[in-house]
Amino acid sequence: MSRLTIAKTYKMYIGGKFVRTESGRSIVVENTKGEIAAHTCHGSRKDFRGAVESASNAFTSWSGITGYLRGQILYRMAEMLEGRREEFAAAILTTQKITPAKAKKEVDASVDCLVRFAGWTDKYHQVLGCSNAVASDYYNFTVPQPQGVVAVIAPPAPSLLGLVALLGAPLCTGNTIVAVGSDLNPVPTAILGEICQTSDIPAGVINLITGKQSELFEQIASHRQVAGIYSAALSKKNRILVEASSADSLKRVRFNTFSDEDWYDGDTVASPWNIEPFVEMKTIWHPSAC
Amino acid sequence: MATTNKNQNTAKWEYSPALESTKVTIESKSKLFIGGKFVSPKSRSWFATVNPATEAKLADVACAGKADVEAAVKAAKTALPKWSRLSGTERAKYLYRVARRIQERAREFAILETIDGGKPIKESRDIDIPLAAQHFFYYAGWADKLAYAFPGSTPAPVGVCAQIIPWNFPLLMAAWKLAPALACGNTCILKPAETTSLTALRLGEVFQEVGLPEGVVNILTGEGDTGRLLAQHNAVNKVAFTGSTEVGKLLMRETAGTGKKLTLELGGKSANILFADAAIDQAVEGIVAGIYFNQGHVCCAGSRLFVEEPILEEVIYKLKQRLGTLRVGDPLDKNTDLGAINSRSQLKVVEGYIRSGVKEGAQLHQLTTKRLPSKGFWCNPCFFTDVQPSHTIAREEIFGPVLSVMTFRTPEEAISRANNSPYGLAAGVWTDKGAKIFEVAKKLDAGIVWCNTYNKFDASSPFGGFKESGFGREGGMHGLRPYVRLGGV
Amino acid sequence: MRKPIDTVMVEQRATSFTRRSIKTESKQQGLRLALSMIDLTTLEGKDSPEKVRSLCHKAITPWECEIEPPLPSVAAVCVYPSLVQVAKRALEGSGVSVASVATGFPSGQYPIAVRLNDVVEAVKSGADEIDMVINRGAFLSGCTEEVADEIAQVRVACGKSHLKIILETGELETLENVRIASDLAIRAAASTGPINDGEVFIKTSTGKVSPAATMPVTLVMLEAIRDYYEETGVRIGMKPAGGIKTAKQALHYLVMVKETLGDDWLTPNLFRFGASSLTNDVLRQIRKQQTGSYAATYDFSEA
Structure with a gap:
């Protein structure tokens, strides 16, 4: 007799906690065969606002620690991701019709990407x-x-690498992140929270929302506490x-616009010129005199 | 025995008028500079520019309309391929020549700047014009070294740049905009502010003198609409704007999603933090330079002063004493410290703020100048004490010689009050303690932090703000960034 | 008490005074004022009674010419103690004071008893004003109380003669030291009794050490004077000495005094120039203003 598998309902990762959306809505994630593979939260504007609040509160300490320490925390994140490569590859394959080899490649590239950003923390x-x-x-x-708080709008695909590459750039300098994950496949976004939680990333530094991006654009861009997108x-x-909508708070x-090839090119995604838009030059x- | 000199002079020693006497000729009709030539506006529309110190009309200035914008953009676009492909060293040589010619014509530029804008000749002569020349000289040198400024990428010009500048430092702002853009191989359309077009146009003459290829720089005088038409034009690849936050936001909305690169250098309400352990006499100098320089028409003016409570009385005393030595009057007098307010409308704005300060309960301390000219736009410099953070004068940009003095007790309080503003352009910190100065400087949300100094500018030093003071930097290596596209990123 | 001083900003402020443009009537008046503030000085080992007499003549009548209004005399003639009597006789009834350096000028490297005796002798010989040097060795080694104590003793020894306290700022080197020494000197002088306007000066230099007077140093000293006035209502005088050679420089100093201390200090009673060659350059400029043509150096007598 076949056993009924448990289809997991993923929560979002906000303020260092796994939470369900306040809206109570969820999204059915279907696998490539059209079966229900999982449920993820259908995050709301209110969830986004809460996430910005968490990110904003975490900014002073995250930006205040040494680059050396921030680098070790990001490297730890890479280590944790490395340890769960299989699970992430499977998550990518949930909804995306790509070869397992390609999925693995994406996870590997995500790990490498984090390693690159870990190195930038005390060098940028x-x-x-x-x-x-x-x-x-x-x-x-x-x-x-x-x-301050940088909002990341992840591309539909690559669902993991796109997210990691976009959040890594502002994160490594000390910004805190509210990321809205891929619409196409929210599962990697959802489980990336577990990596964050187990890798010494302080609560609120990375906040991960799943849902329908288009519902949130206006809210993201008009929220005055968000410094960058x-x-x-x-x-x-x-x-x-x-x-x-970003004009009101400038x-x-x-x-x-990264091509598929670009995403896999660490020199491109982790270029200092992608870090530069999210730092302010002071x-x-x-005076120099006795 | 005390000296009882037989002829001791007892009359008070005053400075006699010391007017800059060189005459500068101004053509009665000032035309547009398009494709290397001065041309009449196709709009057939003109407006008068006046000397704010006398209200006398100086010239009719062309008001560029749609067809003129079209012509200028076309000229810039036509000139682009050749200019951007020219070797960096060749581009540099043009810019060096521009710098030299500005230096050689410095006196003429200074006088014209003062007549058209109202700023004291002392400042246009010693600050505006030399700095404008320095900008061209500095960026000339970058033209063949761009690869070193952007490691790991290949910088390329952005294309046709629309550059809209304000009236407070007309020639200097033109230099800030044009020099880096040209060094990077872009072509430009410069739109000077309505009240101060004359020096920018004279810069057009300089471009002719140095043989800058036609269309590389075009200068369109006009009103707000001219700037808007320019920014909206499809063939424009880059918009650079210095001016009010309100207009900056408008430009961001208008260029949204177009892929046009945008840099904005906008307003400010910059804080000057004075600790009790500072060199107080020098701090007072810095405070005065911070707020009264250029009649306070400075986006980074240190308009909020936070004084550590124990020294408030001493600081107010010294500030009053120093205020008393300032000389307001004819901008062409070499001993004038504050000239005319740039326009009647700006004077009304400043006076409105002074009234609001009094009305909301702050205490006004204002210089009383006995003989101000009967015509022209004048405002005696002043400062307010008993200012609450909620007062209008403590929150809004005044753009005039008006300082708000407040107090604080701890460094944390000073920092949080300084940062409690949507703006983030500049800040000043005054303390003799190195560790404290760097900690405070680090925590201030400001693009420029002047430690034990204020209102210093240099071509090699990046300038630009955090938050709603805009984005992008002008000056220094960072000033190149807005004018390149980086390949391989 | 130490007061922080920022050198770069002091230099900028000092430079700003040189940007004032002093023309026409203002220049004429300023030049006369400067002339009246000069302590015409000769402090050479080879100084002779003859030279001092000639200097005194120049002090009383700087330029033999018909000029309206007549030119002022200079404020004082400044000599070594051994020549005080000569100067006193030559200046009798002129209103020009006799100033004598003392206290083992210029080094001050003598026992305090010798330095005090130096003062007593100069006063006895008729010096109206005593230009003393402070003990820089003690100051730089941190013995500020010793320095203050000696200044107080010298003031007592001066009796009714006025006292100018030379800090020798070229040896103090930093502006912070200049400020500390200024405050210390003023307070030490005040400790011996009330000070009427002009009875006590602080002075930059002996003229024997380079750099001598500079505008930044003078500005810091003026600020010390201003703060003391604000605190006590007592007006201390100021004397930059050495290095001020041109009329233009003198006008810059006057601008600095006017804008730092106010018009009250623009009197020989409260401001002096310790100089020698300055006199003729001022005369040259006055002549230029009068006649429109520049004088040759030999048009005026040597000082």
Whole structure:
């Protein structure tokens, strides 16, 4: 007699806790055969607001710890992901008609991507900052620093790698993240929360929402506590919507267009020029004299 | 025995008028600079520009309309391929020549800037014009070194840039915008502010003198609509704007989703934090420079002063004493510290804020200048004490010589009050203690933090704000970023 | 008490005074004012009675010419103690004071008894004003109380003669030291009894050490004077000495005094220039304003 398998209902990861959406709504995730594979939360605007609150509260401590420590935490995240490669590959394959080898490749690339960002935490200052030779008696230097809460709108696919690559860039500098996962396959987003929780990422630093992205664009872009938005693969219509609504608080908005090949190229996704949009350059002057 | 000199002079020693006497000729009709030539506007529309110190009309300035915008964009687009493919060193040589010509014509530029904008000749002569030249000189050198500024990527020009600048530092803002854009191989359409077009147009003459290829820079004078038409134009790849936060937000909405690169350098309500252990006499100098420089028409003006409570009395005393030495009057007088307010409308805005400060209960301390000219737009510099953080004068950008003085007790309180603003352009910190200064500087939400100084500018030093003070940097290596597209990212 | 000083900002503020443009009437008036504030000085080992007499003549009548209104005399003639009597006689009835350096000028490296005796002798010889040097060795080694105590003793020794306290700022090196020494000198002088306006000066330099007077150093000293006035209502005088050679420089200093201490200090009673070659450059400028043409150096007598 065949055993009834338990179809898991995934929660969202907000403020360091696994929570159900306040709306009570859920999304049925069907596998490639059209069977019910899982349920995920259908996150609401209110969930997003709560997540921003958590991220905002976590910002001071996350941006305040040393880059060395932040790097170790991100590396720990990579280690945890590495340890659950099979599970993530399976999660990717839930809804996506790709070969198991491709799914594995995506997980591996996600791990590598995290490793890259882990390395940036105490180096981006040196690549993006500088000292400036002003023509007067001042010591003058420019240092990058994080902005605050950055909202990430993940691409539909690659569902894991796209999310990891987009959140890694703002995260490594000390921003805190509210990410809205892939519409196409929310399962990797949902289980990435477990990686966060077990890898010393402080509560609120990464918040993961599943649901229908299009319902949230307006809310994301108009929320004044959100300092920046990072996305890839948005349609022109949605880019207009997001950018125009971002104008009220002058968010830093970055739309990338990565090809499938790009996603797998660490030099591209983890380039310092994808980190740069989510740091603010601060220039400090100080007199230099006895 | 005390000296009882037989001829001791007892009359009070005053400074006689010391007017800059060089005359600058201004054509009665100032045209548009398109495709390397000065042309009459197809709009056939003109507006008057006046000297804010006398209200005398200086010239009729062309008001560019749709057809003029079209022509300028076309000229910039036509010039782009050749200019962007020119070797960096060749582009550099043009910019070096521009810098040299600005230096050589410095006096003319300074006088014109002062006549058209109202700022003291002392400032246009010693600050605006030299810095404008420095910007061209500085960015000239970057033109053939761009690859080193963007490690791991291949920088390419953005294309046609629309650059809209304000009236507070007309030539300097033109230099801030044009120099990095040209160094990176872009072509430009510059739109000066309505009240201050003259020096930008004279820069057009300089471009002719140095043989800058036609269409690489085009200068469109006009009103707000001209700027909007320009920003909306399909062939424009990049919009750079310095001005009010309100207009900045409008531009972001209008360019949303178009892929046009946007940089915004907007308003501010910058905080100056004065700790009790600071060098107080020098801090007072910095506070004065921070708020009264250029009549307070400075986006990064240190308009909120937070003083550590124990030294409040001393600081107010010294501030009053220093305020008393400021000289308001004819901007062409070399001894003038504060010139005319840029326009009648701005004067009304500033006066409105001063009234609101008094009405909301703050205490006004204002310089009383005995003989202000009968015509022109004048505002005596002032500061308010007994200011509450909720007062309008403590929250809104005034863009005039008005300072709000408040107090704090602990560093944390100072930081949180300084950061309690939608703006984040600049800040000042005054303390003799190194560890404290860097901790506070780190925690301030501001793109520029002046430690034990204020309102210092340099071509090599990036400038630009956090939060609603805009995004993007001008000056320094970071000032190149808005004018390149990075390949391989 | 230590007061933090930011050197770069002091330099910028000092430079800002040089940007004032002093023209026409203001220049004429300023030049005369500067002339009246000069302590015409000769402090050489080879100084002779003859040279001092000639200097005194120049002090009383800087330029033999018909000019309206007549030019002022300078404020004082400053000499070594051995020549005080010569100067006193030559200046009698002129209103020009005799200033004498003392206290083992310029080094001050003598026992305190010798330095005090130096003062007593100069006063006895008729010095109206005593220019003392502080004990820089003690100051730099942190013995500020010793420095203050000596200043107090010197003031007592001065009796009714006015006291100018030379800090020798070129040896103190930093502006913070200049400020500390200024505060210390003023307070030490005040500790011996009330100070009427102009009875006590602080002075930058002996003229024997480079750098001598500079505008940033003078500004810091003026600020000390201003703060003391705010605190006590007592007006201390200021004397930059050494290095001020041109009329233009002198006008810059006057601008600095006007904008830092106010018009009250623009009098020889409260502000002096310790200089020698300055006189002729001021005369040259005055002549230029009068006649429109520049004088040659030999048009004026040597000082």
